[in-house]
Amino acid sequence: MGNDRDLNRTRERIMAAGLAEFSAHGFAGARTDAISRRAGVNERMIFYCFKTKEGLYREVLRRKLAERATTFESSPDDDFVSRLVKGYETNCRNLDHVRMSEWEALAGGTRRLVAEQERRGLLRIEAAQLRRAKSRGDLPADADEQMLLMVSLALRLAPLAFPQITRLVSGVAPDDPKFRRKWGKCLRWVGKRIAMPANGEAPDQKRLTAARKSGNLGTETETSSIRSPQPAAAVLSSAGPEPK
């Protein structure tokens, strides 16, 4: 028991040190001796616990993805605006993860994506959330869910991924509370406009809401079946292998 607890603590320390090192230098640039020094453990413990540097990288990433899956599970019916704002706030608390994505982008398509299945699972959950929102009439009927997911990811990520651009445009760093407030406000403003019913389609939100309550949702939703929310974990585990 004591040994198990010690080993768990060692694993946690290695994973925290790994996250910091992968964020600073990317997968290729990260060195296991530097990780062991950061963690204050013998370098051999990294290989004992995770087999390879890639094994550690995968676990660090899986942990981050599992954390995100949990936030989805807690609010499966968030609307577009809430997801946008919450997703940005999650990224603000996970700048190391943002940087890891950036290193990965620069490393290019030379190697298979680590934890690809988990990532696809997470994106699938969010795409399903957007589809449900569209079925409910909370997104315009002509919205392309796949592209809207890209829009959402871009707006949640870009100001944090390009701090030098954020500084040039706004005068402050992206982790400055002043910028975070302004960007949060902007995301709500933009998100509402994206989610707003299109002119001529259903211009009056109140009318739509009333129609929804009375069970009369109009042609755009009559044809689409409203899927019941599925727990994130179930979707994650059903994420089958995909072509690379």
Added chain:
Amino acid sequence: MGNDRDLNRTRERIMAAGLAEFSAHGFAGARTDAISRRAGVNERMIFYCFKTKEGLYREVLRRKLAERATTFESSPDDDFVSRLVKGYETNCRNLDHVRMSEWEALAGGTRRLVAEQERRGLLRIEAAQLRRAKSRGDLPADADEQMLLMVSLALRLAPLAFPQITRLVSGVAPDDPKFRRKWGKCLRWVGKRIAMPANGEAPDQKRLTAARKSGNLGTETETSSIRSPQPAAAVLSSAGPEPK
């Protein structure tokens, strides 16, 4: 004359090789011997022409920024949607520049931004364009131009900066013509929604256009002066030094 022409040709070859090397490895990772091999010139020519590796980096970046300033000058009154689509298309043709920005982001705030003055100048031109659009009533009265510029930059950049995410979401690479068509369409869709007059403010675009033609623009524009477009070069050269 012959010598000048030869020297110009050598400079061009070094700059092209520099762009490729900075895109592949970032400023810190780029090696002048690798650049000289790519360019097929003696390494000493790099120092003769550009003094330092940073001198070359600055010139490569300045060239890219000058190209962008030219596209602005050719259409100073582009609306929000056109800028969004054109800016994305420009980025598609300049993936090396996108990657350089990413390396820079990862290098963090450890050093002063190269060509900062030119970048501020370019952003200032675009911010001025957004202000003019707002004055004309082509953007909502409650739009925050600074944040809208960040939104525009994010949407133009993110799918190209994170090819692995684009592939996971859409199934194809961001430079695939299929994705480029879909994203271009999405940018027009999103851009129109952002630029659309807000509910209750001026819900009927035709009415607003008619009002604009008759000179009656309502309270939102009566108070703001419509600035005449300024040539990009003038704004660029007036970009004074800024605190770092």
